[in-house]
Amino acid sequence: MPKITIDKDKCKGCLLCVSVCPQGAIVINEELNLRGIKPVKFKSEGKCVGCALCALICPDCCIEVYK
Numbered sequence: 001m002p003k004i005t006i007d008k009d010k011c012k013g014c015l016l017c018v019s020v021c022p023q024g025a026i027v028i029n030e031e032l033n034l035r036g037i038k039p040v041k042f043k044s045e046g047k048c049v050g051c052a053l054c055a056l057i058c059p060d061c062c063i064e065v066y067k
Ligand code: SF4
Pocket: 002, 004, 020, 021, 022, 023, 024, 025, 026, 047, 048, 049, 050, 051, 052, 053, 054, 055, 065
């Protein structure tokens, strides 16, 4: 089952990954990261289809996709 990992302390909260995910599998994390902002988090392995759009669009290379 596809899944992603997100380096939450590198994430700058731009939400580009949230906007491109066709499955709604990435959501805002309410806990602040080390940069003092709300990063994103992976919501559901069941939803992710491994398309890698999130990893491709992330400007800070925070996301890795596993299929
Ligand atoms: S790999 Fe695709 S489906 Fe999975 S979280 Fe990223 S954008 Fe969404």
